[in-house]
Amino acid sequence: xxxxxxxxxxxxxxxxxxxxxxxxxxxxxxxxxxxxxxxxxxxxxxxxxxxxxxxxxxxxxxxxxxxxxxxxxxxxxxxxxxxxxxxxxxxxxxxxxxxxxxxxxxxxxxxxxxxxxxx
Numbered sequence: 001x002x003x004x005x006x007x008x009x010x011x012x013x014x015x016x017x018x019x020x021x022x023x024x025x026x027x028x029x030x031x032x033x034x035x036x037x038x039x040x041x042x043x044x045x046x047x048x049x050x051x052x053x054x055x056x057x058x059x060x061x062x063x064x065x066x067x068x069x070x071x072x073x074x075x076x077x078x079x080x081x082x083x084x085x086x087x088x089x090x091x092x093x094x095x096x097x098x099x100x101x102x103x104x105x106x107x108x109x110x111x112x113x114x115x116x117x118x119x
Contacts, residue, residue, distance in 0.1 A: 005037070007098040008077045010068040014043065016089030023089050024066050034080055037072040071098065 016023040024041050031039045044065040070077065074095070081093060 008070040011091040042067045
């Protein structure tokens with residue numbers, strides 16, 4: 001396989017909302033609708049950014065940092081980032097080269113959005 005792709009990382013926190021949905025959920029949905037190759041949302045144990053506010057799990061509230069990782073081609077990821085301009089509470093966004101050694105499933109395919117079931 002050995003193809004070179006890009007890894008987009010978007011840093012936010014789980015307490016960030018856009019309307020009634022969490023920002024990371026909105027980004028995940030938009031990535032699926034854009035048929036990007038793959039996305040994972042990683043929840044951090046602790047983290048801080050430019051504000052120096054330490055994000056961590058609290059008993060009463062959820063305030064952990066999240067990292068959204070998306071793998072695809074450079075031009076598709078750059079276009080996707082432009083479509084996120086309306087979202088608040090997105091922190092650092094990085095883009096780096098990655099080498100794909102193996103994919104899951106039955107070969108390379110673009111994700112096909114499914115209707116949400118509400119469950």
